Amino acid sequence: MRVFPAKSHFALLAAFPVAMACTGGSPATGQNTQEHPGDAYYAQYCATCHGADMTGGMASSLVDGQWEFGGSREEIYRSIADGIEDQGMPAYRNALDERQINLIVDAIEGVEYVPVSTAMADEPEDYDVLETLDYDVRVEVWVGEGIEVPWGIAFLDESRALVTERAGPVRLIEDGELHPDPIEDTPPVAAGGQGGMLAVSTHPDYEENGWIYLAYSHGLEDDGTSGPRQTRVVRGRIQDHRWVDQEVVYQAPEESYTTSTGHFGTRVVFDEDGYLYFAIGDRRDLPSSQRLDSPNGKVHRLYDDGTVPEDNPFVDDEDALDTIYTYGHRNQQGMDFYPLTGDLWTAEHGPRGGDEINIIRAGKNYGWPEITYGIHYDGRTITRERFRPGIEPPVWVWRPSTALCAIDFYTGDEFPLWRNHLLATALRNEDLRLLQVRNDRIIHEEVILEDRGRIRDVATGPDGAIYLLTSRPHQILRLTAIEEILR
Ligand code: HEC
Numbered sequence: 001m002r003v004f005p006a007k008s009h010f011a012l013l014a015a016f017p018v019a020m021a022c023t024g025g026s027p028a029t030g031q032n033t034q035e036h037p038g039d040a041y042y043a044q045y046c047a048t049c050h051g052a053d054m055t056g057g058m059a060s061s062l063v064d065g066q067w068e069f070g071g072s073r074e075e076i077y078r079s080i081a082d083g084i085e086d087q088g089m090p091a092y093r094n095a096l097d098e099r100q101i102n103l104i105v106d107a108i109e110g111v112e113y114v115p116v117s118t119a120m121a122d123e124p125e126d127y128d129v130l131e132t133l134d135y136d137v138r139v140e141v142w143v144g145e146g147i148e149v150p151w152g153i154a155f156l157d158e159s160r161a162l163v164t165e166r167a168g169p170v171r172l173i174e175d176g177e178l179h180p181d182p183i184e185d186t187p188p189v190a191a192g193g194q195g196g197m198l199a200v201s202t203h204p205d206y207e208e209n210g211w212i213y214l215a216y217s218h219g220l221e222d223d224g225t226s227g228p229r230q231t232r233v234v235r236g237r238i239q240d241h242r243w244v245d246q247e248v249v250y251q252a253p254e255e256s257y258t259t260s261t262g263h264f265g266t267r268v269v270f271d272e273d274g275y276l277y278f279a280i281g282d283r284r285d286l287p288s289s290q291r292l293d294s295p296n297g298k299v300h301r302l303y304d305d306g307t308v309p310e311d312n313p314f315v316d317d318e319d320a321l322d323t324i325y326t327y328g329h330r331n332q333q334g335m336d337f338y339p340l341t342g343d344l345w346t347a348e349h350g351p352r353g354g355d356e357i358n359i360i361r362a363g364k365n366y367g368w369p370e371i372t373y374g375i376h377y378d379g380r381t382i383t384r385e386r387f388r389p390g391i392e393p394p395v396w397v398w399r400p401s402t403a404l405c406a407i408d409f410y411t412g413d414e415f416p417l418w419r420n421h422l423l424a425t426a427l428r429n430e431d432l433r434l435l436q437v438r439n440d441r442i443i444h445e446e447v448i449l450e451d452r453g454r455i456r457d458v459a460t461g462p463d464g465a466i467y468l469l470t471s472r473p474h475q476i477l478r479l480t481a482i483e484e485i486l487r
Helices: 006-015 017-021 037-045 073-082 098-109
Strands: 128-131 135-143 150-155 160-165 170-174 197-202 212-221 226-239 242-251 268-270 276-280 298-302 324-327 332-337 344-348 355-360 396-398 404-409 422-426 431-438 441-450 454-460 466-471 475-484
Touching: 037 098, 073 098, 135 441, 150 466, 150 475, 160 197, 160 212, 197 268, 226 276, 242 298, 268 332, 276 332, 332 422, 344 404, 355 404, 404 454, 422 454, 431 454
Parallel strands: 150 197, 150 454, 332 404
Antiparallel strands: 128 135, 135 475, 150 160, 160 170, 197 212, 212 226, 226 242, 268 276, 276 298, 298 324, 332 344, 344 355, 355 396, 404 422, 422 431, 431 441, 454 466, 466 475
16 A cells, blocks of 8 residues: 655655755665655655764764664654654654654665555655545546546556547546647547547457447538537557547447437447447437437447347347347446446436436336436426336436436455445536445445546546546546545
């Protein structure tokens, strides 16, 4: 949990040149202790008096084995925390926390430093602390400048991630740094309203085949940037910062393209067998969600190359589109698999008072707009019916709505108590919720973050940290654990 890379160590040394000036030397290089976070704290707080190499200066040596105030670990700790006021040794109880003092004692005692979690590898200097039921959580701005309305994120490997911006660009982040130039030649999008460049995902065998999937609103005119529009899925590869090898994975029937700029869905996810699922919203044409000849208001299922699996539920129905997996949805912008059952869960942005979490089962009707817990945003009734035999009820409903957006089942090591819990983001409410799941049910809900902007995506990073894409301010936040709390 306690890693400071050489990078931040040097940053601290550089920030306190005075500490180095004491001995007139430069910091020791190439030695093991160089990596020790305790050394960095020592350089910042102690070196001016005890010498850059701990051998003494204005105050005594800390490495000659002689201790006036006690040489046990606990005694050294107390000398630092409580200070020795009458001798001019300041108390550090308030300036440093327990962990930092322990790290300095480690450095003095020559205790080797063993990093235990790569998630902490870039512990930031600036962060806010969130108190949740299980953890004190560190919230850091991972990407702060230069990104606009980030919509979706996909990690390519340990150090790189792709992020879509709704206006169209696809951006690369490497080691926490936003590449100044968007990926070249990504498909043009019909931006506007809720439309634009939306979901990004990698193929389950990305490391071998390099396939990256993009879902976006595609226009019929002006090279895809205007005219009637509809959700489209493509895949391609990135070579030398350029989008290449593009193939269309899903394109809707032309008659489903409309001028509506709302309710495009979507996310692109793969199950354990490699089937691809994505969602299209009702495109503000409510009855189309119930019509099996329309792609709207549906979850679709495909092979990774866009061909239709022969066991899709409606392939034998001549009037139905073969790609349809489930129907009766409003606008799903969150999709993920519950690791303990393999079920696909979706977040459906509902009407007023009707945001839903659903479990997706082949061929089922989820009711929109025939049944719903919500009403129209202008207060009109949609229906009084909330339940009907034969229609799948939601697992969870929010009244009032939070303006639900993305979901992610947490799968990292950084927050062990949250493994397989569901993270759900909200736009209008600007919050992140943690939902505890048991089988097919949600049994507890906690708002863990608020007031950091509209949150459009949430993902577990390869380092176990939780990443959030926010708008207003446009940022990517990174959440890591400070410590587990038993409340
Ligand atoms: C302003 C000068 C100053 C700073 C800064 C300072 N110390 Fe001291 N420290 C002293 C003095 C003076 C003493 C007592 C006299 C001595 O050094 O023999 C002392 C004593 C100690 C002792 C007890 C030594 C013994 O012989 O028992 C320890 C341990 C110690 N300091 C550690 C630290 C650490 C660790 C830091 C940084 C977190 C630090 N000091 C920062 C001045 C300072």
